[in-house]
Amino acid sequence: MTHLTARTAAVIGGGPAGLMAAEALAGGGVRVDLYDAMPSVGRKFLLAGKGGLNLTHAEPREPFLSRYGERRARIEPLLDAFGPGALREWARGLGVDTFVGSSGRVFPVGEKAAPLLRAWLHRLREAGVRFHVRHRWRGWDAEGALRFETPQGERVVRADATVLALGGGSWPQLGSDGAWLPLLAQRGVEVAPLRPANCGFDVGWSEHFRTRFAGHPVKSVVASFTDTAGAVERRQGEFVVTANGVEGSLVYALSARLRDEIAASGVAVLQLDLAPGRELPRLVDELSRPRGSRSLSSHLQSRTGLKGVKAGLLREVLAAADFADPARLAAAIKDLPLRLVAPRPLAEAISSAGGVAFEALDDRLMVRAHPGVFCAGEMLDWEAPTGGYLLTACFASGRVAGKGALAWLARRIA
């Protein structure tokens, strides 16, 4: 009888999804070769570690699942197989405990990715996974073998099962450049174009505003967005003024809907409440008091506390006559329209939307049109906000694809 060890699996892409698939396959006794285009694996994971490595989130199941929006039904079974709790257990198994931060976000103790990655790669090598870096996958040859570009020239590899975990298209300098998309599209796999997710937006500031305020955080504001269907989303938080527009957690949280609105109508208007907690009538009253010889700016500051970048935003958006009118100035403080004209490019985004359509895959993430080829991670067509939801679904889908490949290989032997 042929045993599974006689079977080979190629995992292409050494991010969290690919490494998780490799672990599942090696754990089932398959010989695993992992290929990555870069000189080392896990580069985006390590970069995520620079921001504290928000591994997952501790909120209850319902709100957690809702973060995946339209793809919730596709992500749910993946998280059932390997959800936030399993992920924290897994990290503990690698000697890295996790903790829940004040916002419910879960981080490894130490808030770094490197110790986790180091321990993981060690365990994978011990389990027999062989790593082949500087191997850029270029698709399949006429016989269905995998083609890689290497410093030594083209290499052609045969594998009994393949897991593609090639990432999305953000931060291409870390290895995930989305170049796989046409390779799969040409093979008849349904793919949606990659689009920026968790991204900043262009506003088109005046030279004066840009020079004074680029890099300034705008703290504790409420941003709301109403789409063409009338659905309103409101969130409190903070964002950062950039040379071109805005970025940061509050903007990222709304970015999917803002991006889609710009695609549909050319512009998205973000309404800002620069003074949450202060009522409009009170602001009108304060601003209507005599200002004597004080400038408008110092009147604004002494009556409302608004100064610096918040006052700058009011000046940037309002006409001079409105800035001088207490009622209109107060109304703008509570509801300042910021016109966003374009998302920042995919290369600058935290993550990508688009990718391999779930309809092209079976429940085990195998490409229906190409038995034996599985897909996992950010290259699948889903998106989620920051908060640990991205990594959680990447790990989960890697696990499901790896187990799926294992089951597929086992059935072929039986």
Ligand SMILES: Cc1cc2nc3c(=O)[nH]c(=O)nc-3n(C[C@H](O)[C@H](O)[C@H](O)COP(=O)(O)OP(=O)(O)OC[C@H]3O[C@@H](n4cnc5c(N)ncnc54)[C@H](O)[C@@H]3O)c2cc1C
């Ligand atoms: C700045 C930043 C901070 C982030 N912080 C967080 C966070 O705190 N929490 C969170 O949940 N998420 C975070 N993310 C997102 C998270 O890092 C990604 O969603 C996750 O790494 C995607 O995992 P993946 O395995 O699908 O792809 P990747 O991690 O992108 O890995 C894909 C791998 O495939 C390789 N590859 C690509 N094409 C080829 C090819 N043709 N041939 C061979 N190899 C190839 C690449 O070199 C890469 O190693 C952050 C992202 C960024 C940019």
